[in-house]
Amino acid sequence: MLSYRHIYHAGNHADILKHLVASQVCQHLVKKEAPFFYLDTHAGIGLYELASDQAQLNHEYDTGISRLIGRNDLPEPLELFVDIVKDLNPKGQLKVYPGSPMVIDHYLRQKDKMHLCELHPNDYPKLAALFPKKRIANVVKDDGFLAVKSMLPPPQKRGFVLMDPPYEVKKDYQTVVKALEDGYKRFSQGTFAIWYPVLDRRQADHLLNAVAATKIRNTLLLELNIRGTETKRGMAGSGMIVVNPPWTLEKEAQEFLPYLRDVLAEDDDAHFQLRWITPE
DSSP: OOOOOGGGTTTSHHHHHHHHHHHHHHHHHTTSSSOOEEEESSOTTSEEETTSHHHHHHOGGGGTGGGTTTOSOOOHHHHHHHHHHHHTOTTSSOOEEEOHHHHHHHHOOTTOEEEEEOOOTTHHHHHHHHOOOTTTEEEEOSOHHHHHHHSOSOTTSOEEEEEOOOOOSTHHHHHHHHHHHHHHHHOTTSEEEEEEEESSHHHHHHHHHHHHHTTOSSEEEEEEESSOSSSOSSOOEEEEEEESOOTTHHHHHHHHHHHHHHHHOSSTTOEEEEEEEEOO
C-alpha cells in the first residue's frame, strides 16, 4: 500500500519530536571531525509547502511548529531545531516545513553522505529534485527496509539510521523491529532511531515490548502525547526509540519533553515518557 502522504501531517506534534531528536543526534555527530553516514528509510519529499491543499486540509502544523516558532523561552535543543525552520522561512512567515532529509542536510558537511529512500511514485521525484547532487545525497526509489541490509555498515563507520514507516499496514510494526535487528548486527556502533505513532496504547506498547525483546543494549525511549491515549481520536502522540543515543540526549529530554507537553497539550491528559528500554 502506498496511500500515505506525509504532506497532510507536516509540522505536527509528531514531526516536532522526530525532527528534534534527529537534530540532536546530528549535533552530536558533527562534534567529531570524522565523516558520518545518514540513512533515511522513508524520506518523503523532504520539504513541505504548508500552503498546499493537503497541508491546509487539517492544519496539523497548528498542533506543532506553529505553537513554537514565535516563542522566546525554548529549551536550547528546541531553539536550535526551530532555527532550522526559521532559516527556511527567511521572510518570517511560516511557509515551508523541513522533512527529516532537510533537517539532516542542515548539519551535513562536504565529507558526510546521505542515502534517502522513498518508494511512493509521486513523492520520489520531488525528493530527487530537492537533492540533485549524488555526491551529497543518494536518492533512490526503493524499499528503505531493504537498504538497512544493503547499505550497512557504511564506509564512514559512523552514522545515523532513521526508520519512520507510515504504519499504514500493521506489518510495519514487525518489519521495523526486524530491520533494527538486521541493521544493528551490521552496524552495532551506529545510532538507530525508530519513530512510531500512538494510535492505540496497546499497539504502541506491543512495539516497545518487541524492541525490548531484541535485547539490544543502550536503547532510550522518548514519547510525547498531546492528549490522553485511551480515547480514539486519531494520533494522540508519538515516540522515538533511540539505540546508541548521544550521551546528552536523556538529560536534554528531561527539559524539552515537559516543555513540549505543556505547550502542545490538547487536554489535561497530555503526558510523556522518558526511560531506558534497555540500559547500556
